[in-house]
Amino acid sequence: MRLWFNLLCPDPQALMLFYQALLGLPEATASRSPIYRALACEAFELGFNALPAYGLLGLQGREPLPGTLPPVTAYATFMLTTPAEVSEAAGRVGALGGQVLKPPYATYYGQWQAVLADPQGHAFRLSTEHLPEGVEKPAFPRPQDTTQA
CATH class of the missing domain: 3.10.180.10 (2,3-Dihydroxybiphenyl 1,2-Dioxygenase, domain 1)
Structure with missing residues (x-):
């Protein structure tokens, strides 16, 4: 089993670069799309979804309010x-x-x-x-x- 953990965010590229610099993980280039970036290692993939993913995942109405921090859940x-x-x-x-x-x-x-x-x-x-x-x-x-x- 492998864990894939995704963060919904306004700028997937910038967030991927932050975690890459902090943790030294390589990009999972095969997963790259216009609204998705990811870092991967043997045990997990850390993904970064742009805000249109809320709609694609059926999560409309659960987005953080513009200009606010995401809630910690x-x-x-x-x-x-x-x-x-x-x-x-x-x-x-x-x-x-x-x-x-x-x-x-x-x-x-x-x-x-x-x-x-x-x-x-x-x-x-x-x-x-x-x-x-x-x-x-x-x-x-x-x-x-x-x-x-």
Whole structure:
């Protein structure tokens, strides 16, 4: 099985180039069309559909309002090999036109990850299953008691 994950976006070419520069993935040229671009590796294909795809997919009325960020209802997590790779890539995202939403940090489940947004506003994570040497995983966050004033 292979996962194909697609983002609907105003400029598929620009978004493909952002992820290509960030992740170093090759373009899946066989998938290219006037409204579609994709990057691929052995395990997945990351596709970028232009806005006319909403109609082609029967998703009319679910487009984001013009001038607004897409809602976050799903996000991709790209698993990298080392904490240094996560930190280095997160450090480059701004220069590529993206945004760091949460800089690299230790998760309670023992991963080193960063939460980012691409230049067209889609949220995604970079993560690795290892913490940097000397960094301990934090305790599970406890919800704050909202009953006290």
